[in-house]
Amino acid sequence: MPNGMNAPETTLEKIERMDRRIVFLAIAITIILPLIWPLGLPIEVSPQVDDFHEAIESIPDGSVVLFPNDYDPASKAELYPMTVAILHHFFKEDRNLKIIGLGLFPAGPPLLQKAFEEVAVEQYGAEYGKDFVNLGYKEGREIVMASMGESIPKTFPTDFFGTPIDSLPIMLGIKNYTDIAILVNVSAGYPGTKEWVQQVVSVFDVLMVSGTTGVSAPEYYPYYNSGQLAGMLEGLKGAAEYETLIEKQGIATSGMDAQSLGHLVIILFIIVGNVLFILNRRNKTKGGRF
Amino acid sequence: MARRSIPTAIAFFFGAMMVVNYFVPWGWFSDRANQVQEWGLIVVAFAYILGALNVMRVHGHKIQRKDEDWRFSIVTIITMVVMLGFGLMPEQWAIGGMERGSPFLWMFDNMYVPMMATMYSLLAFFIASAAFRAFKVRSLEATLLAVTAVIVMIGAVPLGGILLPGSMELRTWIMETLQNVGKRGIMIGVALGAISTSLKIILGIERPYGRD
Amino acid sequence: MKWANFIYLFLLCCIPVMGFAQIVPEDKSVPELRTVQNLQVADAPNDAGDAVNLFWDFPKDIDKSQITEIRIYRSTDVSGPFRQIDAFPLVTDSYTDEPDEETGHIVSTEETYYYKVALYNGSEEMISQVSEAVSPEISFFNWGRLNVFIILGIYFALILYFIRSSRKGKEIYIRTLPGLEALEESVGRATEMGKPVLYMPGIDEANNIQTLYSMVILRYVTQLVAEYETPLIVTVGKAFVVPLAEETVRQGYMDAGRPDLYNQDIVRYYSDEQFAAAAGVSGVILREKPATNIYLGSFYAESLILAETGFLTGSIQIAGTGNIHQLPFFVVACDYTLIGEEFYAASAYLSKDPKLLGPLKAADWMKILAIGFIGVGAILETFGIDLFTRLLQI
Numbered sequence: 001m002p003n004g005m006n007a008p009e010t011t012l013e014k015i016e017r018m019d020r021r022i023v024f025l026a027i028a029i030t031i032i033l034p035l036i037w038p039l040g041l042p043i044e045v046s047p048q049v050d051d052f053h054e055a056i057e058s059i060p061d062g063s064v065v066l067f068p069n070d071y072d073p074a075s076k077a078e079l080y081p082m083t084v085a086i087l088h089h090f091f092k093e094d095r096n097l098k099i100i101g102l103g104l105f106p107a108g109p110p111l112l113q114k115a116f117e118e119v120a121v122e123q124y125g126a127e128y129g130k131d132f133v134n135l136g137y138k139e140g141r142e143i144v145m146a147s148m149g150e151s152i153p154k155t156f157p158t159d160f161f162g163t164p165i166d167s168l169p170i171m172l173g174i175k176n177y178t179d180i181a182i183l184v185n186v187s188a189g190y191p192g193t194k195e196w197v198q199q200v201v202s203v204f205d206v207l208m209v210s211g212t213t214g215v216s217a218p219e220y221y222p223y224y225n226s227g228q229l230a231g232m233l234e235g236l237k238g239a240a241e242y243e244t245l246i247e248k249q250g251i252a253t254s255g256m257d258a259q260s261l262g263h264l265v266i267i268l269f270i271i272v273g274n275v276l277f278i279l280n281r282r283n284k285t286k287g288g289r290f
Numbered sequence: 291m292a293r294r295s296i297p298t299a300i301a302f303f304f305g306a307m308m309v310v311n312y313f314v315p316w317g318w319f320s321d322r323a324n325q326v327q328e329w330g331l332i333v334v335a336f337a338y339i340l341g342a343l344n345v346m347r348v349h350g351h352k353i354q355r356k357d358e359d360w361r362f363s364i365v366t367i368i369t370m371v372v373m374l375g376f377g378l379m380p381e382q383w384a385i386g387g388m389e390r391g392s393p394f395l396w397m398f399d400n401m402y403v404p405m406m407a408t409m410y411s412l413l414a415f416f417i418a419s420a421a422f423r424a425f426k427v428r429s430l431e432a433t434l435l436a437v438t439a440v441i442v443m444i445g446a447v448p449l450g451g452i453l454l455p456g457s458m459e460l461r462t463w464i465m466e467t468l469q470n471v472g473k474r475g476i477m478i479g480v481a482l483g484a485i486s487t488s489l490k491i492i493l494g495i496e497r498p499y500g501r502d
Numbered sequence: 503m504k505w506a507n508f509i510y511l512f513l514l515c516c517i518p519v520m521g522f523a524q525i526v527p528e529d530k531s532v533p534e535l536r537t538v539q540n541l542q543v544a545d546a547p548n549d550a551g552d553a554v555n556l557f558w559d560f561p562k563d564i565d566k567s568q569i570t571e572i573r574i575y576r577s578t579d580v581s582g583p584f585r586q587i588d589a590f591p592l593v594t595d596s597y598t599d600e601p602d603e604e605t606g607h608i609v610s611t612e613e614t615y616y617y618k619v620a621l622y623n624g625s626e627e628m629i630s631q632v633s634e635a636v637s638p639e640i641s642f643f644n645w646g647r648l649n650v651f652i653i654l655g656i657y658f659a660l661i662l663y664f665i666r667s668s669r670k671g672k673e674i675y676i677r678t679l680p681g682l683e684a685l686e687e688s689v690g691r692a693t694e695m696g697k698p699v700l701y702m703p704g705i706d707e708a709n710n711i712q713t714l715y716s717m718v719i720l721r722y723v724t725q726l727v728a729e730y731e732t733p734l735i736v737t738v739g740k741a742f743v744v745p746l747a748e749e750t751v752r753q754g755y756m757d758a759g760r761p762d763l764y765n766q767d768i769v770r771y772y773s774d775e776q777f778a779a780a781a782g783v784s785g786v787i788l789r790e791k792p793a794t795n796i797y798l799g800s801f802y803a804e805s806l807i808l809a810e811t812g813f814l815t816g817s818i819q820i821a822g823t824g825n826i827h828q829l830p831f832f833v834v835a836c837d838y839t840l841i842g843e844e845f846y847a848a849s850a851y852l853s854k855d856p857k858l859l860g861p862l863k864a865a866d867w868m869k870i871l872a873i874g875f876i877g878v879g880a881i882l883e884t885f886g887i888d889l890f891t892r893l894l895q896i
Contacts, residue, residue, distance in 0.1 A: 020419040020422075020423075020814070023415075023418050023419045023422055024415045024418070024419065026418075027414060027415055027418045028415070031414070041448060041449050042448060042452065043448040044448055044451050044458075046458070072406070073402065073403040073406040073407055074406050074407070074409075074410045074776065074777055074803070075410075076403065076406075076407050077407055077410065077411060107398075110395065110398065110399070111403075113390075114399070150590075161389065175591060176590075176591070178591050214446065215827065217465075218465040218466055218469070218470070221462075221465075221466050235446075237446060237447065237448065240448070241448075256447065256448060259446075259447055260447040260448060260449035260450070261449075262414065262418075263443045263444065263446060263447050263449075263450070264447075264449065265418070266417070266418045266421050266422075266443060267440050267443055267444065269418065269421065269422040270421055270422065270425045270436060270439070270440060271440075273422050273423075273425070273426060274425070274426055274427050274436065277426045277427065277428075278427070312644075312647065312650075313643060313644055313647055313650075313651055314642060314643060314644065315548055315549045315550045315640075315641055315643075315644050316550055316640060316642060317550035317551070317552065317640075320550060330709065333742070334707075334741075334742050337741040337742035337744070337745070338741045338774075340741060340744050340745055341740075341741025341742075341744055341771045341774070342741075344741075344744050344769070344770070344771040345771055345772075347766065347767070348767050348770050348771075351767055358789060359789055362785075405777075405778075405781075406775070406777050406778075409777035409778075409780060409781055409804075409807065410777060410803065412807055413803065413806055413807065416806050416807060416810040416835075417806065419810065420806065420809075420810060420831070420834045420835050421834075423813075423834075424834040424835070473826055476826050476829070476841065476842040477826060477842075478869065478872050479842045479843040479865075479869060480824040480826065480842045480843055480846075482657075482843060482865040482868050482869060482872075483824070483842070483843035483845070483846030483847070483865060484711045484712075484824060484846065485654075485657065486657075486661065486846065486861040486862070486864065486865050487711055487714075487715050487846050487861075488711055489657075489658065489661065489861065490858070490861055491711075491714060491715075495857045495858065495861075496715070496718050496849060496858070497718075498714045498715065498717035498718045498721075498746070498750065
């Protein structure tokens, strides 16, 4: 080759520097196809999900459940399936559980209300104000949690719709955490699981389980290991495992097929990318062409 | 001189008061500190007006000058005005309020929520392209990074447990133990840096405000 | 008649016998509720003199499920009258008497208080003995935070020492930070290409230290672009940061002697919503194709979206954040990343000002101290000695 001229790009080099839209297309196909044609890949249930399920099973029929959903639309894809699956578990066996929902993210309560309507009302005929209630959003984070320890009605005098809660049958006799059998938290970050554990479990010794995003789950392992959290759901995988346990396959299970294949495709790209990288490097040092 | 001293003095006074409030439980300090925090909330609320004016001004100028893609600026301003308008309408009006059935909540459910979820889901594609580009075995450290990433990705899905038995447990160990070690070391450094920067700002050594 | 007398006598005897012999009815009365014991009161430590702690014990064989409510009574006179100040269903062995703005309840350092605790079981109330007298006292220092105070004191002393020694001419070594070295070079690249420099000071509020610190670096970057007359775009994700950024940019141009180059459209606000801001900034990157993107501040999930979009357009990217969970995304997608405290070293590194280098050195020494504490604590804990850990606990 004359001096100053670069050798033309080899085929391998072209593949290594391929248009990233090919990667995007591969990911899109891998994710969309299993959502349309579920593969039904087996789902192994982890111990923390099993414990989550058992904790809810252990509370007596007719118990009151506090159900804070602390997330916004950005985390909906990962956490909404969890909310839906948990609601199925609450209402599926006619255990007469009373569900008190709320949110410490401003955009959380509308999502929770949507889940209540889609699951509790449409599929199980539950009645608002009698079987479940949405207390809405309250600014204050840890202060709200602590304040509920004194009085839930004082902290949330009206519900999501502005109705005084002392006019709702479900709230009769509910004062504070002593009236709650279990706290089931679904959270995307702050305020969320850690704050509920610190403000409520540590002080009032309430039974608590939590569902969180995959990214933030490792932060809460110490609480699960120490017993402060009786169970944990970790991201979409946790939701899929939970759906398996309650035998109600939903978005999370079909999402798991997509997530499994998506991960595998990314791993494949990493491997192929590295093989190409090594081959190209060898070609350059040996002066060969492929 | 006054232009420099007065902001520095104000920053020092309020900064020092907040630090002292942490150590001195005397009611006078905590009351003043709470008051300052309330003032902050009020000021932040007014800042939203400034933000909205900024949007109007920047996009207004774009439309005026007919800069590239100026039509999108029209869309931006219209959507901002419409959303704001419906949000401010009193509940008593037929199209006001934020309850189920209101136009505001309809726009929230059918526009805002899907758009937020869409932007978040872009991460899946970008992670794939970033992983393809970045996880190359250029060195020992890069190799370790690539191998760890592969193990964590395999262990994160049910299929991984079938393809590579033990990957779920290995992933849990990596996430709970290995990565926490590095993370906590960096956290200590970040915390020290934040304290040092805060002290510099309170003492006026660093001045992200005022003029020289 | 003997028989009649006998029967009469027999009947007379039967009546009391029947009275004693009747089936003892099931005891449906509420079990006797006893009261709490050993009621102790004490001024709440480390506070503003507005709280009193109460502690008590329950009798050993008490059935706590009988207790429906615990009531707290208070008086300023040992002989009363006692007024109920609180009641709660939680069966606990402690209580803190604190002011309540809503009810107007106060706890004053000028009073002496006496307390009683009552257990209520739905029908009767068992009240304890009167407690000892207690007067709340103001603590002028929160002794529970003494360890933090000492450590901060040491840090502060180190900062002053190193500032002083740096001013006296002692050289303070800082290792090379490629990200900061590349700052000027990347601005030059933008100038050559005729493209703007994009600067984003994070997506968090102005009260976040990272955002404030980013303003310091923005001023420096503004001076650089003013020197080269390179267009600058500052994208902001919080309304409150807009006036801060505008003032910083204006000041930067003035410092460089080029106030004519400043215009208000340099600072662009998108939205307080995370992904709306990310979408807006991505749009700017794709349309205006800046040659250099600088992300310095607090970022969250949008970090990879911004960094990858910048990579797509071929920009040089320099990123730095104190949010550890976003560092991997920046490391993977950006050309240069300031990891952790390297971000906080930027102003000192760029200016070489002794006043700024001193705190940097002090932070290094504090890290050595932290490593020492961790090592000692880990070894002692391994042998079951938790004294060191408890000393450092808040």
